[in-house]
Amino acid sequence: MSETEILRLLECVHDPxxxxxxxxxxxxxxxxxxxxxxxxxxxxxxxxxxxAMDVIEADIVECLNSNGFRDVLVTxxxxxxxxxxxxxxxxxxxxxKSGIAPPSRCGNADFSVNKIIECPMCDSKSVELLSQFGTxxxxxxxxxxxxxxxxxxxxxx
Amino acid sequence: xxxxxxxxxxxxxxxxxxxxxxxxxxxxSPFLEEDIAMANCALDHVGRARMLLxxxxxxxxxxxxxxxxxxxxDEREFFNFLICELPIGDYAFTLMRQYLLDxxxxxxYSRLQKxxxxxxxxxxxxxxKETTYHVRRSGxxxxxxxxxxxxxxxxxxxxxxxxxxxxxxxxxxxxxxxxASRKEIGPDPEALRLDWERDVFDxxxxxxxxxxxxxWPISGGRKGVHTEAMGGLLAEMQFLQRSHxxxxx
Ligand SMILES: [Zn+2]
Numbered sequence: 468m469s470e471t472e473i474l475r476l477l478e479c480v481h482d483p484x485x486x487x488x489x490x491x492x493x494x495x496x497x498x499x500x501x502x503x504x505x506x507x508x509x510x511x512x513x514x515x516x517x518x519a520m521d522v523i524e525a526d527i528v529e530c531l532n533s534n535g536f537r538d539v540l541v542t543x544x545x546x547x548x549x550x551x552x553x554x555x556x557x558x559x560x561x562x563x564k565s566g567i568a569p570p571s572r573c574g575n576a577d578f579s580v581n582k583i584i585e586c587p588m589c590d591s592k593s594v595e596l597l598s599q600f601g602t603x604x605x606x607x608x609x610x611x612x613x614x615x616x617x618x619x620x621x622x623x624x
Numbered sequence: 625x626x627x628x629x630x631x632x633x634x635x636x637x638x639x640x641x642x643x644x645x646x647x648x649x650x651x652x653s654p655f656l657e658e659d660i661a662m663a664n665c666a667l668d669h670v671g672r673a674r675m676l677l678x679x680x681x682x683x684x685x686x687x688x689x690x691x692x693x694x695x696x697x698d699e700r701e702f703f704n705f706l707i708c709e710l711p712i713g714d715y716a717f718t719l720m721r722q723y724l725l726d727x728x729x730x731x732x733y734s735r736l737q738k739x740x741x742x743x744x745x746x747x748x749x750x751x752x753k754e755t756t757y758h759v760r761r762s763g764x765x766x767x768x769x770x771x772x773x774x775x776x777x778x779x780x781x782x783x784x785x786x787x788x789x790x791x792x793x794x795x796x797x798x799x800x801x802x803x804a805s806r807k808e809i810g811p812d813p814e815a816l817r818l819d820w821e822r823d824v825f826d827x828x829x830x831x832x833x834x835x836x837x838x839x840w841p842i843s844g845g846r847k848g849v850h851t852e853a854m855g856g857l858l859a860e861m862q863f864l865q866r867s868h869x870x871x872x873x
Contacts, residue, residue, distance in 0.1 A: 515750050516643075516671020545675070545746035548753075598657035599761045604664035604754070608657065624753045 473499035480530050483522045484603055487561045490523055494553025505538035506531055511549045514604055551624050563587045568620040584620055586611035627803040629683040636676030637704035640694055643669030644861050648712050668754040675747045695865035699858055700848040707790035709854045716779035721787050723766045726759035728794050731819040735811035763827055770831025785836050792841030
């Protein structure tokens with residue numbers, strides 16, 4: 468089996484905290500390698516303390532086990548560090564549909580300075596910060612000043 | 625003891641003990657958003673501790689895992705700064721401690737990104753982004769509460785006086801720091817201190833707080849000599865692994 472086919476199998480592994488998002492869309496899945504009957508999958512963690520990473524690792528093993536691979540090795544690679552720039556275009560759309568404003572396109576310079584944030588419900592750019600930390604460490608809590616809906620914003624990292 | 629190991633272990637201990645302290649606020653913070661923010665920041669520190677202690681275990685090369693190092697060492701074998709282990713106090717104390725350490729971590733991890741130890745550099749590249757958010761939040765609170773009501777100002781000033789004597793330890797130099805900066809594993813503590821002081825003095829002035837006079841520096845954590853508060857913290861943190869060795873999720 469080729470790397471592409473393994474990666475396709477892994478499309479069924481999702482982020483336990485944002486279940487609509489696959490680990491591919493999240494940008495966590497870096498590569499896969501097949502040797503005889505074993506597979507090595509490389510992932511890069513989103514955040515230092517992200518509790519989702521352990522679940523993701525277990526789900527990768529389970530997914531590949533159920534597809535006939537008995538020996539699965541999941542390796543964590545720290546460098547280069549994951550960044551929100553690795554979210555795929557599809558991933559950004561899924562976030563928005565789930566009511567989470569995707570991270571602004573920030574590049575690496577002044578990544579933490581908030582750029583324009585749109586309300587995922589009504590696209591209004593008139594929003595206010597409620598809290599720098601939302602439901603998880605990677606999000607901040609905002610409120611739309613037009614439709615008044617509070618929403619999570621996926622912070623730039 | 626292997627100095628490189630010791631250097632990374634100290635950093636791991638700081639992250640672990642501070643994260644453990646912060647997590648005590650979970651469910652008890654003044655309001656919901658703050659509760660969530662504090663717990664999330666605590667998680668960043670614990671996550672960092674996991675990576676640092678894993679790396680320390682590798683450097684030591686005696687087969688100790690992150691869990692062994694976190695849960696199976698006694699008080700005298702922990703080398704965190706004393707400031708990390710102090711009880712949470714009131715929210716003013718918690719935020720003041722947080723800000724002083726966030727400012728320290730900001731400059732530390734900025735520099736560690738260039739460490740000659742590539743694993744440490746990778747951990748730092750992750751940590752610096754988290755800390756950028758941490759220091760902005762805690763710094764905002766220091767200004768808001770310092771330059772706030774009479775009571776909030778008084779409490780922040782009291783907190784500053786109480787914790788100030790513990791900050792000297794952050795920049796103390798011994799043979800381990802010396803080794804780390806010579807090998808370019810870690811930054812020069814003196815340069816770090818200058819950057820920290822510049823930021824902190826500036827922030828405290830904006831917060832209308834007065835910088836305490838020279839105080840008697842309190843230290844010991846890096847020699848494994850701790851405050852009275854450390855025993856209780858470890859008892860709570862290590863209880864499960866001590867009573868059910870090897871227990872797993
Ligand atoms: Zn809206």
